[in-house]
């Protein structure tokens with residue numbers, strides 16, 4: 385199993401580290417445009433192999449796509465991150481060109497690759513890859529919901545004063561400060577609805593904190609987050625590489641599901657060896673359906689800025 389990660393920055397390197405530590409891939413190639421950075425990070429990570437007990441071979445390259453040939457899965461994290469006060473949507477001008485060029489280079493050398501798009505604004509970048517590459521739709525997956533759901537579960541565990549592992553929950557919708565739809569109605573602590581423990585006001589607070597999860601970290605760090613993003617991407621990579629049939633909310637191209645068409649937005653999906661194998665349609669109540677529709681309007685507005 386060969387995994388390429390384009391962008392050896394904060395998220396790309398974190399993802400490479402988690403993939404290696406989980407030890408399910410034979411090879412990880414890191415590629416970056418900055419001279420020596422991918423090679424340096426690959427070497428640094430390889431020097432953790434005996435300490436962290438993994439056999440995954442990690443190599444780095446400065447923009448040489450021939451080194452990525454035959455990749456089964458490729459992750460696109462190349463592009464600029466936001467600074468405090470910015471929205472993800474403001475990154476479109478620079479990142480669209482990068483994502484378009486990178487996806488095309490990857491496919492030239494790995495025509496059967498499954499692409500996981502991470503660069504922001506992620507739903508629009510995923511849409512761009514669908515529109516410009518010609519890859520089948522099951523082979524293009526946007527990562528956002530897995531991260532947002534992990535943050536949701538963390539915020540719920542804080543409110544419930546319990547370990548995060550006691551909590552289950554999911555965030556669907558666009559990966560943006562206003563577009564996320566945390567499904568509080570369906571969230572549980574060991575099968576018990578969280579509404580049995582938390583007031584409506586407290587649950588609303590959890591939702592709001594979840595939606596601005598990325599912005600909160602960007603304000604604290606001066607740039608956007610990388611540990612949870614890297615872990616979330618590695619979970620998607622593992623689900624595909626190991627044919628796990630796990631369900632994650634992913635940005636998928638919709639053709640009528642949830643009443644939406646010609647848009648990539650976060651919906652529950654089953655991931656396995658064929659990439660995004662199935663979109664799961666869950667029944668939403670009226671309030672949730674309204675929120676998804678509004679979220680889609682936001683994503684469509686950003687998509688309209690693409691020069692396709």
Ligand SMILES: NC(=O)c1ccc[n+]([C@@H]2O[C@H](COP(=O)([O-])OP(=O)(O)OC[C@H]3O[C@@H](n4cnc5c(N)ncnc54)[C@H](O)[C@@H]3O)[C@@H](O)[C@H]2O)c1
Nearest residue numbers: 391393394395416417462463464465502503504506527613
């Ligand atoms: N979808 C998500 O949930 C999520 C989570 C975190 C970050 N992000 C996004 O991921 C992207 C990367 O974030 P980061 O914190 O790792 O940024 P970073 O600046 O640390 O790393 C980005 C890397 O991309 C490289 N790069 C730029 N253009 C390139 C090109 N044409 N080819 C190859 N490499 C190129 C840069 O040299 C840099 O090393 C940002 O757009 C950020 O907003 C998305």
Ligand SMILES: O=C(O)C[C@H](O)C(=O)O
Nearest residue numbers: 466472504598599608609
């Ligand atoms: O917040 C960001 O800009 C990065 C990423 O989308 C995140 O949610 O951490």
